[in-house]
């Protein structure tokens with residue numbers, strides 16, 4: 001059975017057509033990247049999969065179940081970390097994890113496991129307000145992992161991080177991948193992130209899938225990397241005013 005099935009999903013905000021007929025299917029344990037430039041529709045798509053937004057039409061199934069009929073069950077099998085996850089600056093790292101753990105009826109032991117997993121040991125007594133961007137992202141990932149989710153959604157987990165912090169986070173995710181127990185959907189506009197972490201890459205632009213598949217299936221002699229592939233698909237340059245757009 002597929003872990004996730006998205007069937008012909010549409011979503012508009014007034015006259016903005018954010019998602020226009022997207023379909024794909026994901027197997028258990030796959031690491032999947034939704035890759036595309038700003039405004040492509042990635043967050044809208046992922047928020048519909050997370051049950052936070054409702055599609056205008058089409059169907060989304062997680063483990064064969066939909067959000068309308070199985071909300072409680074689906075909440076218990078997913079983990080999510082939002083683009084702007086906010087924590088109280090006045091709680092320590094440990095207190096934050098203990099608080100979120102309590103929402104899942106989990107105890108301090110799980111909070112401690114997560115501190116170790118995310119490499120935040122030296123920061124356990126630090127106030128969240130004093131953490132660096134990378135440490136905060138690791139905490140957000142840790143919170144998303146508390147309930148040992150079968151499906152994990154990460155929305156731009158490394159946006160704004162320096163290269164070292166990005167590598168730290170990738171290493172945590174690679175360990176998770178090796179355990180083969182979690183299916184990961186991440187949105188990103190960093191092609192290196194998609195290339196180094198994900199088995200399955202879905203390239204989205206203007207609300208539609210341009211191409212999807214395994215990295216090696218997507219590339220050929222004309223498109224030797226995702227950068228070149230995106231240009232060949234859209235005619236758009238990936239860099240504008242020196243900023244990487246993909």
Ligand SMILES: Nc1ncnc2c1ncn2[C@@H]1O[C@H](COP(=O)(O)OP(=O)(O)OP(=O)(O)O)[C@@H](O)[C@H]1O
Pocket residue numbers: 013016017018036037038039040041042043044045187189
């Ligand atoms: N709540 C909303 N109201 C109106 N328009 C919205 C809303 N949410 C998203 N949009 C629009 O839908 C389109 C897709 O946005 P979305 O956030 O899904 O893109 P994205 O690929 O995640 O971009 P980014 O990489 O910048 O996060 C954009 O044109 C955006 O302005």
